[in-house]
Amino acid sequence: MMLIAAGWISILLLLGGFALDSALAGLVTRNFDEQLSYMLLGMIGSAEIAPDGEVYFNRPLGDQRFLEPNSGLYWQIRAKGHEDFSSRSLWDLTLDVPADHYDAQPHVYNSDQFQGEPLRVMERSIILPGSDAEWMFTVAASREELDEQIKTFRSILIYSFAVLGVGLLLMAGLQTWYGLFPLRHVRRAIQKLRTTGVARVSDPLPKEVAPLVEELNALLAHTENQAEEARTHAGNLAHALKTPLTVVTNAASAQDPDLDKTVIREVANMRRHVDHHLARARAVGRRAAGMSRAEVWPSLEAVFRAVERLYDTTRFDLDGDKGATVALEKQDLEELLGNLIENAAKYGGGSVFVTVDPPGADPRPGLCEIWIEDDGMGIPEAERPRIFDRGARLDTGKPGTGLGLAIVRDVVEIYGGSVELAESEDLGGLLVKLRLPRAAV
Numbered sequence: 001m002m003l004i005a006a007g008w009i010s011i012l013l014l015l016g017g018f019a020l021d022s023a024l025a026g027l028v029t030r031n032f033d034e035q036l037s038y039m040l041l042g043m044i045g046s047a048e049i050a051p052d053g054e055v056y057f058n059r060p061l062g063d064q065r066f067l068e069p070n071s072g073l074y075w076q077i078r079a080k081g082h083e084d085f086s087s088r089s090l091w092d093l094t095l096d097v098p099a100d101h102y103d104a105q106p107h108v109y110n111s112d113q114f115q116g117e118p119l120r121v122m123e124r125s126i127i128l129p130g131s132d133a134e135w136m137f138t139v140a141a142s143r144e145e146l147d148e149q150i151k152t153f154r155s156i157l158i159y160s161f162a163v164l165g166v167g168l169l170l171m172a173g174l175q176t177w178y179g180l181f182p183l184r185h186v187r188r189a190i191q192k193l194r195t196t197g198v199a200r201v202s203d204p205l206p207k208e209v210a211p212l213v214e215e216l217n218a219l220l221a222h223t224e225n226q227a228e229e230a231r232t233h234a235g236n237l238a239h240a241l242k243t244p245l246t247v248v249t250n251a252a253s254a255q256d257p258d259l260d261k262t263v264i265r266e267v268a269n270m271r272r273h274v275d276h277h278l279a280r281a282r283a284v285g286r287r288a289a290g291m292s293r294a295e296v297w298p299s300l301e302a303v304f305r306a307v308e309r310l311y312d313t314t315r316f317d318l319d320g321d322k323g324a325t326v327a328l329e330k331q332d333l334e335e336l337l338g339n340l341i342e343n344a345a346k347y348g349g350g351s352v353f354v355t356v357d358p359p360g361a362d363p364r365p366g367l368c369e370i371w372i373e374d375d376g377m378g379i380p381e382a383e384r385p386r387i388f389d390r391g392a393r394l395d396t397g398k399p400g401t402g403l404g405l406a407i408v409r410d411v412v413e414i415y416g417g418s419v420e421l422a423e424s425e426d427l428g429g430l431l432v433k434l435r436l437p438r439a440a441v
Helices: 002-046 144-196 207-253 259-289 296-310 330-347 404-414
Strands: 047-049 055-057 073-078 107-111 119-126 135-142 315-320 351-356 367-374 418-423 430-437
Touching: 002 047, 002 073, 002 119, 002 135, 002 144, 135 144, 144 207, 207 259, 296 315, 296 330, 296 351, 330 351, 330 367, 330 404, 330 430, 404 418, 404 430
Parallel strands: 315 351
Antiparallel strands: 047 055, 073 135, 107 119, 119 135, 351 367, 367 430, 418 430
């Protein structure tokens, strides 16, 4: 920030300095030229032609410097075929002005024809009454005074702009230091988090960094939640694996003749628990990554094609909003829908009806609602809360692990949705209301 400020201040001051120097130098030079113009007009107004055809002044010029040799102010009148008429200040010098060109208007320029004395020269061609000659009127003045004035104000400009530049840099540095000072409070607060073990930034901080602190506390809370979820998953998985491992160990120690069957059964049980917790961990990781997005209708069609191969006698119907998009990973969405639709086909009576954002749904902002209905026996209202528990099964006559609905509930809640069981009014069986967060447009 300081380097950028210094660069811009330097560039702007240089540009401003050059512009002001050019303007002031032009103003001083114009004033100097106006004085020469007044003198030239005075010469032209006083000039007449004598009987011998030469030019003379009918009255003396007002500036006494024309009478002092080498005074720095000179005049001269020249015409072709006539003697030069010049001021005493020229003494034995002559202004080198060509007489073979005509200047209808005053012509001003710089000249170095006098050694050690730079000149500012103004000339004009005039045809005087009583003469056919083109008389070149010339007035010249030393540029020492003009150059000294320009040098003086340039010195003032350089000094002033240098002081201004240093002052601006100091102010920019002070502003930067003061503006970034609240971040030092944040640094100390974060250091306190690391050294004292406090969970949040609770110290009073300037309002400029309050949004930053709020986001930091939200990030800490999110990290704590993820760490707690990881600890819970690890504990649940360890608890779930402990019993099968104990069974296998006891069978092996007792040299059970059915050891092979016991190992296969318990390994399958452990694999189901591992799959369950891997699904939860995968959902947590994808939620943390953010920007998840999946289209509901293509996922439903893919699940229907897979389930129809297993239950070819079941009739599947799909209706609703074809453009619905949810903030889930496609793989997780299809796993949720697959579990619910397969359960509906397995325990239903031969019909499964899925509706995306049905007209009778409870409109909740930011949520997409998917109804999955079947024509089976349904689930008694008293039994519905526990059906989502791990291992819970109401119909033990059909194959299953009891982990499908538990995975559905866990993954849905991780993404910020919900799942609810009710009775289907159209088919008479179970109605599953799946609510998922919509993807941002």
